[in-house]
Amino acid sequence: MSDSQQVTNPSIDQIEADIAATRAHLTATVDELVTRSQPKEIIRRQSESARVAFAGATRTSDGAIRVERLAGVLGAVAALLITIGLVRRQRS
Template identity: 45%
Template structure:
């Protein structure tokens, strides 16, 4: 045994073990939280919302009307296509 190992008391070793267990428990709790389906969904919705804001706003926060108009036109076209397909079935 090295001198540093021999100089540690039983109480110091037990305190280190308790601290290590607490760190591990915290890590396990964090992993459970991060992998919970509701948390994954929340992060995905937040990321989608951020991408939408980035796509429709300038860096200084102004609305990009040209992009919003293009998105609206695409949405109308998709709805129209769906209605047309149902009507022709």
């Protein structure tokens, strides 16, 4: 056999080191999954995502407020509140 075709057999110490490294990596991965699945962490990530989405929808790339979008949202909220008030008034 030529040198490029020889199969190298790792030593026992090398195999043990590989197993230890794999075990440490697996432990870190499981710990990360446990952390990500906690309700507090899920709420924190969703809140951050909503905050980023709101900022992206209401601000331009240079940070200026998008007045037309903000006015539309405020108008929709006002219409919703008026509708709720009218429905409550009719019920009483």
